[in-house]
Amino acid sequence: MPLADDIPVNDQVTLPGHELWLEFSHASGPGGQNVNKLSTRATLCWSVDASGALTPEQKRRVRTRLRSRISVDGVLRVSSSRRRSQLANRREAERRLAELLAEALQKPKPRIPTKPSRASQERRLSAKKRRGDLKRARGAVRDW
Numbered sequence: 357m358p359l360a361d362d363i364p365v366n367d368q369v370t371l372p373g374h375e376l377w378l379e380f381s382h383a384s385g386p387g388g389q390n391v392n393k394l395s396t397r398a399t400l401c402w403s404v405d406a407s408g409a410l411t412p413e414q415k416r417r418v419r420t421r422l423r424s425r426i427s428v429d430g431v432l433r434v435s436s437s438r439r440r441s442q443l444a445n446r447r448e449a450e451r452r453l454a455e456l457l458a459e460a461l462q463k464p465k466p467r468i469p470t471k472p473s474r475a476s477q478e479r480r481l482s483a484k485k486r487r488g489d490l491k492r493a494r495g496a497v498r499d500w
Contacts, residue, residue: 363450365457371409377401378446383437397437398445400453405430414461421460432456 363371383397404410404418404426419426426432434456436448472480 363454365454366461369409369414369457369461371402371407371453371457375402375407375409378449380442383445394442396440396442396445397435398442398449399433399435400446400449402432402453403430404432418457418460422456425456 362373363376365371377400379399379401380395381397381399382395404415407415410418418432419430422432425434432453434449434453436445436452438448439445
């Protein structure tokens with residue numbers, strides 16, 4: 357079942373509703389008899405490769421960062437069964453998908469290599485010397 361409304365991910369990316377589809381199933385958890393009668397678990401599905409909302413670079417980043425959540429056929433699935441109603445679970449799944457994608461699309465900060473300060477080098481070497489002296493003192497006691 358395709359969605360009617362789009363899901364905003366960040367300022368640049370919005371997932372169109374026609375690229376998303378929902379699957380409903382029986383859920384465990386809160387709800388009493390309601391759980392046994394109704395399909396309240398919502399699973400929101402989105403095909404990363406078939407999407408026109410992302411650039412090839414963004415698709416690569418999403419595939420790399422979310423590889424454990426993407427199936428072999430390239431579908432990202434987000435489920436929610438926390439709430440008692442189907443609509444609330446659907447909204448929760450939409451929110452979680454947007455959060456996951458926003459986090460995956462963030463560009464990593466480049467690492468700026470730094471040199472250790474002279475004082476930190478001296479502290480490290482003196483700590484190594486103290487440790488070596490302590491270990492050397494553990495040897496057998498000699499009686500001269």
